[in-house]
């Protein structure tokens with residue numbers, strides 16, 4: 604093992620929105636791209652990446668959870684497109700001055716109020732009819 608490596612060691616799941624936001628801000632800043640990263644431009648970039656994500660599923664028919672029949676190349680492509688969407692979403696929230704993580708937690712609480720457990724079968728499933 605290379606002991607000179609200063610790479611942080613952590614669980615693969617241990618990535619915070621704040622770290623992603625900070626790294627994206629630095630990525631844009633050192634390239635002089637902040638000037639182009641307006642809310643509108645980032646939204647359009649986000650929508651473009653959602654389109655690229657959609658293309659992966661286009662014309663495939665239903666896809667089983669866990670993607671059992673997908674190649675590792677297909678899964679890697681999906682990871683990249685999901686990441687592009689996430690990264691533009693984080694940047695959009697950042698340039699709007701919003702705390703996306705806190706907002707998402709607040710929204711989950713709001714969703715739970717809107718869809719109480721006792722009414723889940725009637726209300727949530729009615730969305731699919």
Ligand SMILES: Nc1ccn([C@H]2C[C@H](O)[C@@H](COP(=O)(O)OP(=O)(O)OP(=O)(O)O)O2)c(=O)n1
Pocket residue numbers: 631636639655686687690691
């Ligand atoms: N002004 C920019 C341009 C790119 N990116 C970052 C965010 C995305 O993660 C990725 C998007 O890069 P591309 O526009 O090259 O898009 P793709 O990676 O999807 O490449 P392609 O469209 O060639 O498949 O780079 C960014 O933050 N700001």
